[in-house]
Amino acid sequence: MDIRVEVDGNIIIMKLSGSLVASTVDDIRSQVQKLITKKYPFIIFDLAGVDFVDSSGLGICIATSRELSASSGRLVCSGLRDNARKLFSITRADQKITVVPTRTDALAFMQDLLCDNSSARSPYL
Amino acid sequence: MTEERARILLIDDTPANIQILYELFHREYGIFFATSGRDGLAIARRELPDLILLDVMMPGMDGYETCGHLKSDPLTAGIPVIFVTAMGDEEDETRGLATGAIDYLTKPISPPIVKARVRNHLELKRGRDQLEKVGLELAAKHGILEKERMLAHDLLSKILPDRLCLRGFRTEVHFRPSDRIGGDFFDGWNDGDNAHFLIGDISGHSISAALLMAVCKGLFMSLGQGNRDPGAIVAAANRILCRMLIDSGMYLTLIYLYCDRQRGVVRLVSAGHCTAYLYGAAGRTGLESTGPPLGWDPDDSWEVSEYSIVGGDTIVLYTDGLVETRNGQGMMRDDDPFAGLDPAVPLDEMVADLLAAAESFCDGRFDDDVTLFAIRCDDLRGGVAMEQTVTFSLSPDFSSVDTIRREVGLALQGWFDGRVDGGAISDFCQAICELVNNAVEHGECTVLEATLLLEPRAARFVLETDGEYFDTAASTASMPEIDGNGNLPDGGFGLALIRNLSDGIRYQCVDGRNVTEIVKHFEEV
Numbered sequence: 001m002d003i004r005v006e007v008d009g010n011i012i013i014m015k016l017s018g019s020l021v022a023s024t025v026d027d028i029r030s031q032v033q034k035l036i037t038k039k040y041p042f043i044i045f046d047l048a049g050v051d052f053v054d055s056s057g058l059g060i061c062i063a064t065s066r067e068l069s070a071s072s073g074r075l076v077c078s079g080l081r082d083n084a085r086k087l088f089s090i091t092r093a094d095q096k097i098t099v100v101p102t103r104t105d106a107l108a109f110m111q112d113l114l115c116d117n118s119s120a121r122s123p124y125l
Numbered sequence: 126m127t128e129e130r131a132r133i134l135l136i137d138d139t140p141a142n143i144q145i146l147y148e149l150f151h152r153e154y155g156i157f158f159a160t161s162g163r164d165g166l167a168i169a170r171r172e173l174p175d176l177i178l179l180d181v182m183m184p185g186m187d188g189y190e191t192c193g194h195l196k197s198d199p200l201t202a203g204i205p206v207i208f209v210t211a212m213g214d215e216e217d218e219t220r221g222l223a224t225g226a227i228d229y230l231t232k233p234i235s236p237p238i239v240k241a242r243v244r245n246h247l248e249l250k251r252g253r254d255q256l257e258k259v260g261l262e263l264a265a266k267h268g269i270l271e272k273e274r275m276l277a278h279d280l281l282s283k284i285l286p287d288r289l290c291l292r293g294f295r296t297e298v299h300f301r302p303s304d305r306i307g308g309d310f311f312d313g314w315n316d317g318d319n320a321h322f323l324i325g326d327i328s329g330h331s332i333s334a335a336l337l338m339a340v341c342k343g344l345f346m347s348l349g350q351g352n353r354d355p356g357a358i359v360a361a362a363n364r365i366l367c368r369m370l371i372d373s374g375m376y377l378t379l380i381y382l383y384c385d386r387q388r389g390v391v392r393l394v395s396a397g398h399c400t401a402y403l404y405g406a407a408g409r410t411g412l413e414s415t416g417p418p419l420g421w422d423p424d425d426s427w428e429v430s431e432y433s434i435v436g437g438d439t440i441v442l443y444t445d446g447l448v449e450t451r452n453g454q455g456m457m458r459d460d461d462p463f464a465g466l467d468p469a470v471p472l473d474e475m476v477a478d479l480l481a482a483a484e485s486f487c488d489g490r491f492d493d494d495v496t497l498f499a500i501r502c503d504d505l506r507g508g509v510a511m512e513q514t515v516t517f518s519l520s521p522d523f524s525s526v527d528t529i530r531r532e533v534g535l536a537l538q539g540w541f542d543g544r545v546d547g548g549a550i551s552d553f554c555q556a557i558c559e560l561v562n563n564a565v566e567h568g569e570c571t572v573l574e575a576t577l578l579l580e581p582r583a584a585r586f587v588l589e590t591d592g593e594y595f596d597t598a599a600s601t602a603s604m605p606e607i608d609g610n611g612n613l614p615d616g617g618f619g620l621a622l623i624r625n626l627s628d629g630i631r632y633q634c635v636d637g638r639n640v641t642e643i644v645k646h647f648e649e650v
Contacts, residue, residue, distance in 0.1 A: 019530075022562055023523035052530060054558050055618040056566075066611035083551055090625055091618045096607045 002049075003031055011042045011110045013103065017049030020057030020084075032064050041073020042114065044106040048079030053087050065097045074098065074113060078106040130155050131247045132172065136165035136191065137180035137209070142232075146178060146209075149236055150243070162186030166194055169201045175250055176243060178230075181210035181221065189224050196225035203253075205246050209234065277335045278302065284339055287532075288515065289313045290539035290579065291320050293386050295513060297472040299480055299497040308494035309444045310338045312346060315542055318386050321349045324442040324498050325379035326398065328418075337375060341366075345381070355381045355394040356429040363396075363419045370420035378418045380442055384434070386502060391434050394427045399445045404468035405438040412440075439468045439475070440500045446493030447483050458486050472501050512580050513540065519573040523565055530558050533577055533586070540579040545647040553645040556626035557586050559619040560643060568592045568639070582649070587642045 001024035004015040012035055018024065035043060045061065047053070065075040076098045080088060088094040100106050132155035137143050143158045150156060157172055159165035163186055169177060177195070181188035188208055195201045205227040210217065218229045228242055282302060289296045292315050300309065313322040323345055327334045344365060348358045359381050370376060380401055382393040395401070397418035403410045416427035434440075441463060450458050462482055466475065476499050483495070515536050519525035537550045564570055570592035578585040604621045605614030623630060627643040634640070 019527060021523065021526055021558070022566065023526065052558075054526070054555065054562060055622055056562065059613055059617055062607060062611060062613050069611065082548070083555065086548075086552075087555070087622070091604055091607075091622070093607065096611055 001027060003027060005031065005035075007040075008107060009111075010040070010114060011044065011107065012040045013044045013046055013107075015046045015049065018051070020047070020050050020053045020060070022054065022056035025056050025060040028060050028064075032067070036067065036071055036073075041068050041071040042110050043068060043073070043075050044103065044110065045075065045077045046079050046103045046106070047077055047081070047084055048103065050079075050084060051081065053084040055087075055091075058087055058091060058093055061097055062093060074110070076100060076106045076109055078103045131175040131251075132157065133243070134158070134165065134169055134172065134174040134177045136160075136162065136177065136183075136188075138183040139180070142180065142209075145234070146239075149239060154247075162188070162191035162194075165191055166201075169195060169204065170198065173201070174204060176247055177204055177206045178209050178243075179206050179226070181208055181217070189220060192221070192224040192226055205250050207242065207246065273332065277332050281335050281338065284342055285310060286312070286535075288536075290513060290515065290536045291315050292540060292542060293318045293503050294320055294384070295472050295501045295503065297476045297499045299476055299495070301491065301495045303446070303491060303494050308334060308338070309446070309496040310342055311442070311496055311498050312342060313500070314346065314349070315539075316349075316353070316383075319353075320384050321345075321381070322384065322440075322442070322498070322500055323379060323381045324398070324401075324444065324496060325377050326444040326446075326494075326496075327377040328375050333373070334375065337366075337369070337377070340369070341377065353383050353385070353392075354429065355383050355392055356427050359394045359396055359416075359419070359427050360425070363425055364423045366420050367423040371423075373420075376418045376420035380412070382440070384440075384500070384502065386434075389433055389435060391432045391440065392429050393432070394429055396427060399443070399448070401443070402441045402463050402466075403432055403434070403438065404441070404466065405434065409463070409466075409468075434502050436502055438502050439472070441466070441475075441479075442496075442498040442500070443479075444494060444496045446491055446495040447479070447497055449493065450483060450487035450491060452486055453488060458483075472499050475499055512578060515577040515579070517575040517577070519561070519575060521565060521570050521573050523562070525565065525573060526558050526561050529561050529575060530554050533557055536577055536579065537584060540584070541647060544649050546650050549645065549647055552626040553584060553586075556623045556643055556645070559622045559626075560586070560588055560641060563619050563623075564588060564590050564639075564641075570639075583644060583646045585642055585644045587640065590639050591637065592639070 001016065001018040001020065006013040006015065014031065016028070032043065043064070061075070061077060068075045078100050079102060080099060088099060098109065100109055133150055135143050135146050135156065135158040138160050140160065147156055147158070157168050157174060159168050162183055165179070179188045179191060188210070192206050195204065195206060206225065207228040207230060208221040208226045209230045209232065211232045221229050227246060230239060230242065285300055288298060291313055296313060298311065300311065302308065309326050311324040313320055325341060327337050344362055345358070348361050352358050378396055378398040380393060380395045380398045382391055384391050391403070393412055394416065395412060395414045396416055397414050401412040403412055410432060415430055417425050448458060448462055462479060476497055479497060517529060517532060519529060534550065534554050537553065541550065561573070564573060568590050570590035572591045574589045576587045578587070604625070605618065607614065623643060627645050629644045631642045632639070
């Protein structure tokens with residue numbers, strides 16, 4: 001699992017690649033904790049490079065979403081491949097976590113969230 | 126390039142003595158001086174001179190002590206020290222040399238002798254320094270080469286498949302590279318219900334042999350697509366390889382065979398390869414060479430020999446590393462290892478027996494790569510093979526989840542070969558991962574053994590573990606809810622996912638071992 005963290009204003013993009021499974025979730029957990037401590041509660045998981053997600057990987061997404069909401073922030077997942085999309089759908093996790101097609105959509109969604117009076121609103125909001 | 130001027134440090138408490146030596150040397154060498162042992166040590170550490178002339182009788186730290194300090198500091202230990210003193214008896218000289226000095230001069234000094242000795246020692250020092258530098262460079266170069274070799278070795282072992290899963294055939298492969306790189310390769314792939322097989326041995330062990338092996342692996346597979354004539358395939362490969370190999374001294378031997386189950390024949394080319402064997406109802410047939418090795422002449426051609434086969438017949442391919450071995454007395458093996466082979470035993474046993482015999486003869490010391498590749502043709506039943514079993518031994522940690530996902534995915538894709546929906550394969554892989562995940566996370570097991578049973582329209586995955594009783598089958602199929610606060614359900618989604626993504630699950634406890642089986646049916650598309 002390779003984690004690349006990018007900052008766009010107040011928004012963090014965590015570009016993940018490899019397998020999001022039990023053996024790799026701890027790295028993500030500690031990264032997220034660091035970001036919350038540094039007061040960055042708006043995080044995008046860009047999963048375009050993730051070839052496989054299992055139930056532990058799904059678990060970290062749900063836990064992160066809950067923690068960020070508790071810190072008045074938000075988790076958005078983008079770029080889900082077939083396996084991840086199916087997993088999110090059959091567990092109904094996609095009804096609890098914001099899932100958008102691309103990283104651009106995710107950024108637009110976050111920016112709308114951060115400035116409520118924007119005229120052009122993301123269709124996912 | 127002009128050589129740097131050598132630099133000398135003079136340590137003497139009498140300025141007049143320093144003056145004499147300075148006059149003697151300053152035209153040829155760079156000079157530093159100190160009037161006490163303590164100052165001398167500081168300058169020596171800072172300037173790292175090429176030579177030190179050291180007075181013995183000094184107040185405070187005398188010459189012996191100074192020399193001892195110089196020699197015990199790794200930074201200055203390599204600097205040659207010459208004692209200069211008024212004392213002249215043999216005992217003093219011995220003591221001086223014992224503290225690590227390289228030479229001993231007595232006052233009054235004779236200028237020509239002092240100059241000659243200093244010059245000699247400086248030259249010796251320069252020679253030592255150069256030797257050391259060359260040695261370090263050589264070690265660095267050797268390190269780089271060794272690293273490259275390890276990388277190539279590692280890459281090679283990944284190019285060759287761990288196992289082959291082909292419809293209509295059982296195969297058993299043992300590939301053991303020698304500690305040198307290069308050498309052997311093998312491959313096999315389906316053409317409908319028929320299949321191509323090959324085994325090859327490249328002369329030499331070097332990075333170039335490894336490169337050639339990687340080329341061959343891709344070359345034969347691409348030439349073999351849509352072509353069922355081993356003679357034409359090998360001749361085409363030879364023309365391409367000759368362009369690379371002529372004048373290189375490298376060549377390769379190989380056996381290429383096409384197994385046509387519908388017509389019940391094997392067509393084969395052996396390019397200078399050691400005799401392979403076909404075991405059928407009529408006994409053993411040697412599959413002899415039908416032409417020269419590849420890489421010698423672009424105009425070479427190969428005869429194709431044809432043999433009948435029926436379901437249950439076995440072909441044993443190997444490279445000569447298996448038989449060209451020496452025992453503890455240096456004697457070559459001269460019996461026929463394939464004579465007593467019982468073609469009725471299971472394929473894995475047959476391969477294990479052949480290997481065990483070879484290993485016991487040479488005491489496990491093979492000089493060359495060893496490849497043993499046994500192929501058994503399944504019974505035909507409506508043109509579809511009956512089944513194949515693949516076993517996995519896993520480590521009891523999460524790394525096994527990745528391993529199993531990759532291996533099972535490859536095995537399923539090989540077995541169904543595009544005939545079933547890829548989504549169904551990935552669903553089954555996911556269910557298997559969840560099962561292994563659960564066992565690792567909650568099962569407290571130390572042993573994980575898995576078997577994949579491949580059937581014409583289904584696959585079963587059986588996981589056997591020790592440790593906690595763990596009844597996956599007791600789980601329900603309904604997906605647990607994430608509650609309003611976004612909390613994960615108890616136990617997560619693993620069990621429900623297994624239920625959802627497979628078509629059946631069974632659990633039983635056998636002799637204290639937990640055996641869980643999940644099954645998935647596959648529709649042809």
